[in-house]
Amino acid sequence: MDFLALAESRYTTKKYNPNEKISExxxxxxxxxxxxxxxxxxxxxxxxxxxxxxKLKNELASVSFFNEPKIRDAxxxxxxxxxxxxxxxxxxxKQNLPEGAVGYFNQFIKPKPEAEIKAWxxxxxxxxxxxxxxxxxxxxxxxxxxxxxxTEEYDKILNIEGYTTLFAVAIGxxxxxxxxxxxxxxxxxxxxxxxxxxx
Numbered sequence: 001m002d003f004l005a006l007a008e009s010r011y012t013t014k015k016y017n018p019n020e021k022i023s024e025x026x027x028x029x030x031x032x033x034x035x036x037x038x039x040x041x042x043x044x045x046x047x048x049x050x051x052x053x054x055k056l057k058n059e060l061a062s063v064s065f066f067n068e069p070k071i072r073d074a075x076x077x078x079x080x081x082x083x084x085x086x087x088x089x090x091x092x093x094k095q096n097l098p099e100g101a102v103g104y105f106n107q108f109i110k111p112k113p114e115a116e117i118k119a120w121x122x123x124x125x126x127x128x129x130x131x132x133x134x135x136x137x138x139x140x141x142x143x144x145x146x147x148x149x150x151t152e153e154y155d156k157i158l159n160i161e162g163y164t165t166l167f168a169v170a171i172g173x174x175x176x177x178x179x180x181x182x183x184x185x186x187x188x189x190x191x192x193x194x195x196x197x198x199x
Contacts, residue, residue, distance in 0.1 A: 001138075003134075006134070006137040006138060007137075008182075008187065009137070009182060010133070010134075010136075010137040010143075011180060011181060011182050011187060012143070012144050012145065012180065013070070013142040013143060013144045013170070013172075013174050013178060013180065013181075014070065014144070014178055014179065014180040015069075015070070015073070015174065015175040015177065015178040015179070015180075016070060016073035016074045016075070016142070016170065016172045016173065016174060016175055016178075017073070017172065017173050017174065017175045017176070018072070018073040018074075020075065020172065020173040021052075021075045021172070022075040022076055022141060022171060022172060022173075026139050026141065027050060027052075027076065029135075029139065030050070030078075030132070030135060030136070030139070030141075030171075031048075031050060033131065033132060033135040034048045034078075034128060034131075034132060036131075037127065037128035037131045037132070038127055038128075038131065039124040039127055039128070040120075040123075040124055040127075041093075041097065041101040041104050041105060042097060042101060043089075043093065043097075043101075043105070043121075043124055044092075044096075044124070045082055045083040045089055045092075045121040045124050045125070046080065046081060046082055046083065046121075046124065046125045046128060046163075047081045047083075047160060047163045048078060048079070048080060048081070048128075049078070049079040049081070049158055049160065050076055050077075050078050051076060051077045051078070051079065052075070052076050056157070057071060057072070057074075057076075057077050058071075058072055059157055060077060060079070060149075060154060060157055060158075060168070061077075063149065063150040063153035063154065063157070064146065064148065064149040064150070064168070065148045065149065065150070066148060067144070067146045067148050067149060067170070070144050070146075070170045071146075071168075071170050073172070073175075074144070074170035074171060074172035075171060075172035075173065076170075076171050076172065077168055077169070077170055077171075078132070078168060078169045078170075078171060079154060079158060079165055079168045080125050080128065080129060080165070080166050080167050080168065080169070081125070081158075081160055081163040081164060081165050081166060082118070082121040082122045082124075082125045082163060082164055082166050083121055083162060083163055084118065084121075084162055084163055084164040085162045086110075086114060086117055086118070088162050089121070090105075090110075093105060122166055125166050126166075129145060129167070129169070132169065133145065133169070136169075136171055141171050141172070141173070142171065142172060142173055142174045143169055143170065143171050144169060144170040144171075145167060145168075145169050146167060146168050146169065146170065147166075147167045149165070149167065149168055151164065151165040151166065151167075152165075154168070
């Protein structure tokens with residue numbers, strides 16, 4: 001399937017089949033996709049938690065508002081977190097990035113207020129989301145990106161020091177009766193001429 005066909009068929013899954021699990025091989029592939037995600041200056045200010053343990057998944061589901069049933073029934077839950085410690089980030093890039101990339105950060109990002117620096121970290125994590133959703137579609141895996149979660153509770157449950165939860169993605173395989181799939185509910189988008197301008 002070409003990429004355009006994947007874009008046409010991919011959708012946000014509303015109901016999962018709890019009896020169908022993603023193979024370890026595919027989870028390993030998705031892990032590598034996340035590692036290879038793009039970010040400005042290759043900054044990589046992130047951490048990804050791929051959760052299959054049912055007890056932990058259910059605990060996170062309980063602090064996820066209306067997304068609870070999706071998380072409970074999905075095969076896995078992937079939590080996307082951004083680094084929350086500017087000093088830790090600076091140490092990371094000094095150890096792993098070339099001088100030019102570090103210089104860019106020091107010149108253009110570091111002088112900004114801390115809230116803006118952390119917002120920049122978050123932007124990089126959102127770049128990885130698009131990459132990840134596309135990879136799921138390519139592997140035949142259904143997905144549900146979710147901001148409707150209690151991020152502070154996620155931080156407590158996962159106990160990830162130096163990072164903060166931004167959003168999560170339930171992944172698995174759709175239930176046959178999922179009413180949101182394109183074969184039941186055709187995908188709608190704004191007209192091409194309203195969103196793309198060829199100059």
